[in-house]
Amino acid sequence: MTGRLYNSEQIRDIEQQAIAEMAQGDFVLMQQAASALLGLLKQRWPCRKRLLVYAGAGNNGGDGYLLAAYAQAEGYQVAVKCIGDHALLPKAAQMAKKATEQAEVPLLALSAAFKADVVVDALFGIGLNRPVSGDYASAIEQINQSSCPVLAVDVPSGLCADTGQVLGSAVKASVTLGFIGHKIGLFTADGPDHCGDLLLEPLSIPQRIFAAQEYSARQVNGAQLLAQLQPRCAHFHKGQAGHVVIVGGDFGMAGAPLLSAEAALRCGAGLVTVLTRKEHVPALIARRPECMVHGVEAQQDLHPFFLKASVIVAGPGLGQQFWGQQLLQQVLMQNKPVLLDADALNLLTQQTTPQLKQLILTPHPGEAARLLQCSSKEVQQNRFKAVQALHQQYQATVLLKGNGSLIAGEKDLQLLNAGNPGMASAGMGDLLSGIIAALWAQGLNAETATALGSWLHATAADHLAARFGQRGLLALDLLTEVRTLLNQPCSG
Structure with missing residues (x-):
């Protein structure tokens, strides 16, 4: 709801309530997220058609996979760099990855070259609570060294959604498209310096679920x-x-x-x-x-x-x-x-x-x-x-x-x-x-x-x-x- 700011636990509660009310609810929400991301790409960068998605091993990566499949179908030249153990993807993210494979989107190693004109950060969602390391840290470094605009999916990877603290390293996005509700950490400390323009897509969450959910803070009106x-x-x-x-x-x-x-x-x-x-x-x-x-x-x-x-x-x-x-x-x-x-x-x-x-x-x-x-x-x-x-x-x-x-x-x-x-x-x-x-x-x-x-x-x-x-x-x-x-x- 307008002006409310949520922590990660509160967002998860809202999401789980919505998922429980619909068949394949988690995948339905992922489809809505991917569609919103594609719409934003078209609106923000209408002439940029080479898309590189960095997909992590969670549902945030699933959003990235599905966006890649949708963008390929719309005539984009797309590739996905897969970071982490994707054999352990959650069920909805597995379905998203399968859609990407069926669309014949190339799945690349982190070291592979791909000439993109927009980069999508779908490495981490709201669950990150420890410093970034290994391939994830390398992926964040690659993203930040890119000369392309960067679209962050829900949260710039490496940023704590609850405090706004950078956990080792974090993506510096041009635009961040958040889902469901605004995360409180994106508005304070290091959050604003990493989010770029911060937008929100509430998905199809019923207003009554928002109304019943506690929130952490509200924006000054x-x-x-x-x-x-x-x-x-x-x-x-x-x-x-x-x-x-x-x-x-x-x-x-x-x-x-x-x-x-x-x-x-x-x-x-x-x-x-x-x-x-x-x-x-x-x-x-x-x-x-x-x-x-x-x-x-x-x-x-x-x-x-x-x-x-x-x-x-x-x-x-x-x-x-x-x-x-x-x-x-x-x-x-x-x-x-x-x-x-x-x-x-x-x-x-x-x-x-x-x-x-x-x-x-x-x-x-x-x-x-x-x-x-x-x-x-x-x-x-x-x-x-x-x-x-x-x-x-x-x-x-x-x-x-x-x-x-x-x-x-x-x-x-x-x-x-x-x-x-x-x-x-x-x-x-x-x-x-x-x-x-x-x-x-x-x-x-x-x-x-x-x-x-x-x-x-x-x-x-x-x-x-x-x-x-x-x-x-x-x-x-x-x-x-x-x-x-x-x-x-x-x-x-």
Whole structure:
């Protein structure tokens, strides 16, 4: 169903239920998959007629075999390279191989030469759970060294469908045609870099089977989230739009809280106060006079400003010295909604776990690793496990940033399928904190504010990257685009 993301076990459950309801159900689904693959080949590369299929020793290989037979019948010049022990093929894949042999498609050894203009990866499906080795690793190397477009069947071989981790080596596809439902690992970690264009063919699975099946996550739906922002009535005033208080900006880092403050204002917060080093006050007011800016030297200076806060943001430019440490201690004592980012997350590892009732954490993988006392490599190997562990440990809404950002809250796990490498520039996280805080202060719950804020931030960056390119994208460039997106429901 739309927006749902599944792990391998869930996909297998759906498939087995469908197979049980139809005669030769597994072969019927394989026929549908092969037909969909052939249709995609015709549509995507209509003038390329030399097809080389790499077929593994499972049902994914069966899809490849049957595609080869269908393509041969349509006038393609086709060959299949058989990898693994094909004497052990599952029954449906055996039938597919027989169809290929009857069509007189050449079955080649891995070392054989064949001049193709499209390569099909049908080596592994969703079941791979160990590093690739032997002939399979050699086949993946051949595919990746090919100068041809590559069509991956269901999952790029070598990629873990559950985590997005590369298991030793993985195919880099031009297009991936998935079957039944979207696999969660294809949207995060290394997944997007290996899938190319990701398409889905649900086959003839009844909707009631999907409806009854649990799923692992759902994609962030920006349009649905925007609809939760209520239009402002004619007598609306700034006090109804919330008051965001931002704590940060140690020496040399005044720009960080300023970025958060500008983002909060542009996203509709009624009032924004920045609490920073007194030396930074004149510059911040000169740059953004709409903000209230106060110099604070010790934690006791914060309390009067927190009394009127709707949301407190701590971390942008906070630093990890004594000044930042004592300010964070005071923040964690407040009975207010609190968003922690950047240095506040690093300092949090030195604190006892806060008992805040409303808390948002927005770590990147390195910060998440410090909070979990593991390595960033371990975080990236299973981002889903990491974000859920942080949610449980801190009883917070957690945004794990990165390729395929993840949001863990009280409801479903959500995945953000937006953003681009141009966002790897200074200040992007500070901007995001201000966006989320503004939405939270305007009455959205923590989970919705985090998801919508992340979507606005990433989608604005995608729009700008599409127009001007990724390199040189600055954080403040996003705000005009974010504001345009944010006001879409009110346009007209």
